[in-house]
Amino acid sequence: MTNKVHPYIPNMVPEVKEEMLKEIGAQSTMELYSCIPEELQLKKDMDIPEALTEYELRRHVEGLLSKNISANEYLNFLGAGCWQHFVPAVCDEVNQRAEFLTAYAGEPYEDHGRYQALFEYQSLLAELVDMDVVNVPTFDWGQAAATSIRMAARITGRKKILLASTVAPERSKIVVNYGSPELEFDFVGFEENTGLLDLDDLASKLSNDTAAIYFENPSYLGFIESQGAEISKLAKKHGALMVVGVDPISLGVLAPPSQYGADIVCGDLQPLGMHMNYSGGQAGFIATRDEEKFVNEYPSRLFGIVPTVKEGEYGFGDVAYERTSFALREKGKESVGTQTALWGITAGVYLSLLGPNGMYELGQTIMQNSQYAVKQINKIPGVKGSRLSSPFFKEFIIDFNDTGLSVEAINKKLLEKKIFGGKDLSKEFPEYGQSALYCVTEVHTKDDLDQLITSLKEIVTN
């Protein structure tokens, strides 16, 4: 055992340890473990490398990280659920504040700021999605969708769920995992050339047992689903709820799903001020109308505004706490715990910075940049810039089938040219053959896009 006092463990100081042991009447710290039976005590030393000093640690970890190539170094066109966007410096400044970084579960008194910041996040996102209730964030879009769907099942008292076949396959896995065995899932087809939901198939699968239809807009494949109002009408006919997943960064220019009939809206906050972090920036949100039957089905914490005993002072607290698993264990609504609160605060900062005009300009810029990319890619022989004919937002399918090359081969060549090509869809959507999902945002300059286009041209023509 090392005798050196570790900087993280002040009470390793021998005199202090002695004094404390004396106070409690013990001879050694190991004596305090006498309740652990001998046969359960670990006899061997753990095979973990010896301790590093802070300087050594920094050298070691930075050495490991240096083996990575980031999207700052290469051009990145990957999206598919995690997207590269511009992150305002103020977002990082706020979420790196030690106060927010190291706070946890304080009360409305010592953590007034945390409560207010999360209430404000709820309020700002509520404006973006045009609904009156938003929760403290969940884990990610997939889990937010799963919970939205489970909420719909509880609200309707039904078990059957319809999912659009264009829902991100990885998200579907999360949804089905969280929903089974209680719920039954069925998939609704889509029109191959547009991506749009097959309304006939939907009509044939909807019944008075259907709890909810869930689709995403913009979809995983990038296209904009323009039939929201029709889908809602069909769902309503059967008393089913419409649950819509949305990329919130599109909502400066796209109508929020509540305006075309969504009952529950969910999505991922990562685009709103979170770095990609190898997927560590994901955070889910759920929004509904301010109706008791909806609010009471949230598993999440919901912060509300209240007066204090002092006139003119804002206070904040937990709304309808008794519905949660914190209060009721297995009888609460699903489960709640540590999820992604800091990303909620950050998304609030982001929306405060951008405001209505920033969100509009951002949406427009993404549409312009991505349309430019598609238009130029279309000029490459054998390549279709967008496999789908529908309008799209941020992401689109590039069809390489006529080049005779696989996406895998193309991406390998792109990597040599310091470009991360789009996600290979050939396994997830075999109907599109050798196609890839590309993501273009406001971070891409014309030079970046031209570099992609030139590179693709070289690869497919050589």
Place this chain on the structure above:
Amino acid sequence: MERIQRKSKVRDFHQAKWNEPVIFELHQKGERGVEIPLSNKAIVSEVGDGISAIPDSIARKEKPNLPEIGQARVLRHYVRLSQETLGSDFNVEIGQGTCTMKYIPKINELLVRNPKIMELHPLQDESTVQGMLEIIYKLDLCMREISGMDHFSFQPSGGTQALFAMAAIARKYHESRGEADQRNEIITTIFSHPSQAATAAVKGFKVITLHPDEDGFPDIEKLKAVVSERTAGFVVANPEDTGIYNPRIKEFTDIVHEAGGICYYDQANANGLLGITRAKEAGFDMCFFNLHKTFAAPHMCGGPATGALGVTEELKEFLPAPIVEFDGDKYYLNEDLEHSIGKVRAFHGVAQTVLRSYAWIRALGPDGLKEVAQTAVLNNNYLYHKVQKIRGASAPYVKGQRLEQVRYSWEQMAKETGVTTEDVQRRMTDFGLHYWTSHHPYIVPQPFTLEPTESYSKTDLDEYIAALEQISEEAYENPEVVQNAPYNSTIHKLDEQDFLDDPEKWCITWRAYQKKTKQPERI
């Protein structure tokens, strides 16, 4: 010059109070917080306005009603709110028992701000993320040593999600043996985290909750009475929230195994156990660690986080995919797990937390980890010894045998003075200290749970004890002082009435507040 006398045992503290408006009240039309990198002119001349492509049915007609605020004012607002938040960096944060609020090393924060992690996309080619995969894999190796398990997944992004994943594995495991319909019960204990019961229920299990025996141990006779051919699994923490270690834990897991169930161990908090005792030897098939607890990742107001999920070789194929493996030459993502429960979270979980915990373990080494456990237990027993001497406080159940935390009770003080644990909670704020009551239900009356970890010095612990002593004195001498607290906090006591529970009155967003508190128009 005279010596300045500083005699007070408790801290003369006042929390920051900025009385900030709600952000919408900062709106000034025309102000702007940040500029967007717009498309360049050549792009615009090529594609036009871009948004005409949006079908009318789905074009946003009115811009969202977000406030317009200059950058400096947005920053000032949020920095002020941060100052009104008592982070553990400047707090003797031992009052949030069960959550292992330990020192968050600054070096780790510096490391996670490296663009070579921040700007990685989760679908990048494996050859471009070898460093990241190596960190994940090496943390896996450390976790195997600490737990005795054989493989880890870092995809679950919180303890609740890890518990959910374990319930899902339990179901899938029995499915793979054709027993899923029959085995539909999960057994847990009342002093385990509420999420154990809640996630089992989400996964469709019937939950059976064991109450403790009179000494506070999980009752083995009760376990024997409820195990059967319906038992799918047993989930428990050890020590539980009481801090009492159950020495018969191996008998528990044996009983469940004999009945055909599997055992999973809630090690959200394992701070007193590092290098001392492990999940494997106690007979568990799975366990999880909260990296934001024992392994020094920050709590971040409640996530993002990681519930590191470990399983035995037999259950490897059930893990959420992908897991990171090493072929002797390079690190790779293994998606090919035969019985995988699928996904619980997008991609690979929270990479920053994985990096932080890896760095923390490497800063401690094997001996340091053991020192962490021993010092956490020493600190806790010191506190246990001292708190029981405070008038009106007690530690129910068996004497001694506490490891890293203790659930205490103010039952006597509440009876004698009317001052409740919630009153104490608010009053502690006045001394710059956080204090949490406990999870519901309050099996221990008027509970509070303290967990001092290894991070705090004896002086820090003495400060916390002095504040509790002072509050006890106040309760017996002038209970209103405690009951009307806080006085030195950012805000005063909430006037809750039914504003948080009446659907007509609750306001979960600013716009709902505007609607529900609309002022009558002047005539």
